[in-house]
Amino acid sequence: MLHKDMQKHEIEDALADKGDFVKIERLTSFLKEELPIDIKKFVYLKLAELYEKTGMLVDSAKMYDNAALISIAFSEKIKHYVKETELHIKAGHFDMAEESMKKAMGNANVVEKNEIYITIKDFYKRQAEAYERDIRRGHAARIYEKVLEMNISDLERLEIRKKLLVLYEKLGRFKEYKLLKGLDNGNP
Numbered sequence: 016m017l018h019k020d021m022q023k024h025e026i027e028d029a030l031a032d033k034g035d036f037v038k039i040e041r042l043t044s045f046l047k048e049e050l051p052i053d054i055k056k057f058v059y060l061k062l063a064e065l066y067e068k069t070g071m072l073v074d075s076a077k078m079y080d081n082a083a084l085i086s087i088a089f090s091e092k093i094k095h096y097v098k099e100t101e102l103h104i105k106a107g108h109f110d111m112a113e114e115s116m117k118k119a120m121g122n123a124n125v126v127e128k129n130e131i132y133i134t135i136k137d138f139y140k141r142q143a144e145a146y147e148r149d150i151r152r153g154h155a156a157r158i159y160e161k162v163l164e165m166n167i168s169d170l171e172r173l174e175i176r177k178k179l180l181v182l183y184e185k186l187g188r189f190k191e192y193k194l195l196k197g198l199d200n201g202n203p
Contacts (some may be wrong), residue, residue: 017029035068035069038061046062052085060078060079066078082095092119092122099115099118100138101135101138104138107157116132116135142158147182152186156183156188180196
C-alpha cells in the first residue's frame with residue numbers, strides 16, 4: 016500500500032508487479048492523501064503516462080494539466096501544457112488543444128511562443144499523416160482544415176491544400192474539392 020512518506024523509487028517498487036489499471040487505481044487513491052508537491056507531481060506524471068499507454072488520452076491530458084498547475088518553473092509548465100495539447104490533438108479535441116496551447120503560451124516568452132506554435136503545428140501535421148496511413152481520411156481532412164486556419168507559410172499552405180484535394184476527392188466531398196480547387200487556381 017502507498018503512503019505519504021514514500022519516496023519516488025519506493026512508489027515505483029510498490030507498483031512494479033501490478034497491471035496498468037491496478038497502478039491507475041492505486042495512484043488515484045494515493046492522490047487523495049496530503050502529499051508533498053514533488054511526490055504529487057510525480058504521481059500526476061505517472062498517471063499521465065499510464066493513461067496515455069492505455070489509450071485514455073483525455074485523462075492523460077488532465078494529468079499533465081494538473082502537473083503543470085503545481086509546477087513552479089515556467090519551462091516545466093510549458094512542457095506539460097505542450098504535452099497536454101498533443102494529447103488533445105491525438106484525441107481529436109481541437110478546442111481543448113487550443114486552450115492548452117493558450118496556457119503554454121501564457122507562460123512563455125516571445126521566443127518560446129514561436130517554438131510552441133511550431134511544435135503544435137507539427138503535432139497536427141503528424142497526426143493527420145498518421146490518420147492518412149490508417150486510411151482515416153475524414154479525420155485527416157479535419158486536421159488539415161485546422162492547420163489551414165493556423166499561421167503557416169505559403170509553401171505549407173499549398174502543400175496542405177494539395178493533400179486536402181486528394182482527401183476531398185477520395186471522400187466524395189466534391190463541393191469542398193471544387194471550392195479549394197478554385198482557391199488554388201486563383202492564388203497560392
